[in-house]
Amino acid sequence: MKPFTYERPASPAEAAAAAARHPAAKFIAGGTNLLDLMKLQIEAPPHLIDVNGLGLDGIEPMAGGGLRIGALVRNTDLAADARVRRDYALLSRALLAGASGQLRNKATTAGNLLQRTRCPYFYDTNMACNKRQPGSGCAAIGGVSRQLAVIGHSEACIATNPSDMAVALRALDAAVETIAADGATRSIPMADFHRLPGDTPQRETALRPGELITAVTLPAPVGGRQIYRKVRDRASYAFALVSVAAIVQRDGSARVALGGVAPRPWRVEAAEPEVARGAGPAMRAILDGARPTHENAFKVTLAERTLGAVLAEARG
Amino acid sequence: MRTPDFAATRRDLVMGATLTTAAVATPRRPGARAAAADTPATGPGAPVMKIAFTVNGAARTLDVDTRTTLLDALREHLDLTGSKKGCDHGQCGACTVLVGGRRINACLTLAVMHQGDEITTVEGLGTPDRLHAMQAAFIKHDGYQCGYCTPGQICSSVAVLEEIRAGIPSHVSAELEARPQVTPAEIRERMSGNICRCGAYSNIVDAITEVAERPA
Numbered sequence: 001m002k003p004f005t006y007e008r009p010a011s012p013a014e015a016a017a018a019a020a021r022h023p024a025a026k027f028i029a030g031g032t033n034l035l036d037l038m039k040l041q042i043e044a045p046p047h048l049i050d051v052n053g054l055g056l057d058g059i060e061p062m063a064g065g066g067l068r069i070g071a072l073v074r075n076t077d078l079a080a081d082a083r084v085r086r087d088y089a090l091l092s093r094a095l096l097a098g099a100s101g102q103l104r105n106k107a108t109t110a111g112n113l114l115q116r117t118r119c120p121y122f123y124d125t126n127m128a129c130n131k132r133q134p135g136s137g138c139a140a141i142g143g144v145s146r147q148l149a150v151i152g153h154s155e156a157c158i159a160t161n162p163s164d165m166a167v168a169l170r171a172l173d174a175a176v177e178t179i180a181a182d183g184a185t186r187s188i189p190m191a192d193f194h195r196l197p198g199d200t201p202q203r204e205t206a207l208r209p210g211e212l213i214t215a216v217t218l219p220a221p222v223g224g225r226q227i228y229r230k231v232r233d234r235a236s237y238a239f240a241l242v243s244v245a246a247i248v249q250r251d252g253s254a255r256v257a258l259g260g261v262a263p264r265p266w267r268v269e270a271a272e273p274e275v276a277r278g279a280g281p282a283m284r285a286i287l288d289g290a291r292p293t294h295e296n297a298f299k300v301t302l303a304e305r306t307l308g309a310v311l312a313e314a315r316g
Numbered sequence: 317m318r319t320p321d322f323a324a325t326r327r328d329l330v331m332g333a334t335l336t337t338a339a340v341a342t343p344r345r346p347g348a349r350a351a352a353a354d355t356p357a358t359g360p361g362a363p364v365m366k367i368a369f370t371v372n373g374a375a376r377t378l379d380v381d382t383r384t385t386l387l388d389a390l391r392e393h394l395d396l397t398g399s400k401k402g403c404d405h406g407q408c409g410a411c412t413v414l415v416g417g418r419r420i421n422a423c424l425t426l427a428v429m430h431q432g433d434e435i436t437t438v439e440g441l442g443t444p445d446r447l448h449a450m451q452a453a454f455i456k457h458d459g460y461q462c463g464y465c466t467p468g469q470i471c472s473s474v475a476v477l478e479e480i481r482a483g484i485p486s487h488v489s490a491e492l493e494a495r496p497q498v499t500p501a502e503i504r505e506r507m508s509g510n511i512c513r514c515g516a517y518s519n520i521v522d523a524i525t526e527v528a529e530r531p532a
Contacts, residue, residue: 001383003362008426032424035385036405048382050429076418080484085492096487100509101476103406105418106425234486236508 001035002044012054012179012214019210020181022047027074027212030106032099033115042116042132043212056214059083065220071110075099075165078109087221090245092166093228100237110213113166113176113193114205116158117263118239119148130156131201141293149242149308150292150299152262157201158293161194161264162239168228170265171245171257175217180193181210187217194264203261224249226316229306230259242302248314252276256286256307261299279308352425366491369433371396372440387422393476398438398467402511412468412475413437419475420508438467441474447529450474451508453523461514469510473524476506482530499530 009015019025025047028034037043056070067088069078078084099107121127121140124214128137140148140158140179148158169190176188188206195203208214224247230239240260247255254275257267271285283304290300338406353485368377372393378393387404390396390413402410406411406424413422442448450473453459460466488495488505496502503521512520 004382005363006365006382006426008431028426028429031426032406032421035424035426039404048426052429076484080482080494085485089492092485092492093487096485096489100409101479101506102409102412102419102421102472102509103424106420113395236505298367 001038002041002046004044004046004048004051006048008050008053010053012056012212012284013138015049015051015054015181016047016179016181016183016210016212019212020050023209024229025049027051029108029111030074030109031111032103033111037116039140039186040123040125042123049077052210062217067218069109069216069218071108071215074110075104075107075109075112076101079104088168088172088218088226090171090226090228090247091168091218093226093242094164094230094245096165097228097240097243106189109165109216112163113169113213113216115147115163115209116160116204119159120144121130122159131159131204133196134200134202144295145293146295147239147260148296149263150261150296151290152196152264152266152288153291154199154201156195156199157197157263159197159201159263160260161204161262163265164228164230164240164243164259167192167243167245167257167265169216169218170267171247171255172222173219177215177217178207178211179214180208180212185214190265191267197263204263222247222249227313229313230311231302231306240314242299242306244303244306244310246307246310246314248275248311254311254314256282258286261287261290261303275311279304279311285303324332325385344452360382365428367428367431369430371435378427382426383427384427385423386415386425386430386435387428387488390429390435391420391463396437396439399471400464400467401467402465406415407471408465408468409469410465411441412471412510414471414475417458417475419472438470438473442469445526449527450523453526454520457519457523457526459520459523465510465512465514469512469520472507472510473520473527476503476524477528479506498525500525 009018026045028048029051031258036236042144057072058070059073060068062068075095079092085092114274119140122129122132127139130138138157149160174190176193179185228245230240230243232240244258254272257265274282274285287300292300327463363382365382366378366379380389387399390399402408402409404423406421411422412419413425415433442451450470480498483495485492485496486502486505500521503524
């Protein structure tokens, strides 16, 4: 790791002010992704702002029936929360499908949203990567691309977003609450939180420099059968090849979001009425415009079959 | 125990070799603490901070380079070499320790982030004379071969049974809201963050099952 200074602010306002004083600083919460990247010198912040003492670790009911999840709530605690298990089973299931017990005990809600891609070319500092070093090119295009994106990617980057949690949050219409260095707060819908790469794949979210996530909000429960099905190379502790988050109602209407296929959780609301016609028509509409590589074309078929399995389970 | 200065161990020699360049720039006095290869000796531009926490019941205070992981603080500063460095990237689980009773990867957290925390390593679970039930069960069931992953496996196992007792569900729990049971499938899923290259998994599951079935 490169040397860095470190501070432990006690309030979100202090943390935001610290970020304003140190423009190249990074916030650190669980640290499970950031420290890994710092060891590899993919990240080399000169200053760390430890946000663990900010008191953002509660889950509170909201007026109107939703939940406000503090940015620092650990993945284990969020998955195990009785209200989340009962009313937002999709979120519990997605969290439990990710990482390991040790990592979930550390990883936070906000940190999970901000984790970087696991594209092997992003991790290998000998390789060209526009996300790691803008303008250097993308060695993944034409390279080993089995795990990489089939839709939403660009000529500059074919990395996927690795989060399971974010896929569930997208299907649940969650929003991300933030505070800026000047104290201004805003709420960003999950639909707008992760950016597509375009020609600036290094910019992954809608966050502005120094902006701190304070909470994730869930709207009132929507009921339905909530199923998260993750397909991966081993039974546990692996990133998704394809994952399907679905909320299926008794009347057959459904929400579907996909993981493992795109640079952000992939949901196409306009395609969701197609679910009534079956997994094939639905997935053709959801993945309309997909441009898989010769190595990851299987993901298109796998996504359709995984959705088919999910719909059968929901209706069974 | 510190190795006497005149009896250099293989480990000291290896670490000394990796520090040759640094030693030229900043001669170390004989017997000075060697830093781990990936925790560079402090110097200009490497901030040092004081940290106080409790390790295996004893209050400890350290001055550490901010880059020092909790794992390196335990192994290199406190000589608690039970916790192992396998991958150093949170993929293998050999570094698993308990912080406030919860298992984490000690390699993916900074020592300075643990001010005031209570840390338990495998050395704090039991001793050769007074083994923790999980340590005894691993021995009885041959839950290892080379033993390198074992301290992490044991710390993780102890926490897994606590997590099941606390009602935390897992990926393989059929019902999210039902109380999870101790089954081989549950143990395998919950232990998936601990890799054993020797492949002692089935014996590890047997050891954990035996401890789980014992009256508390």
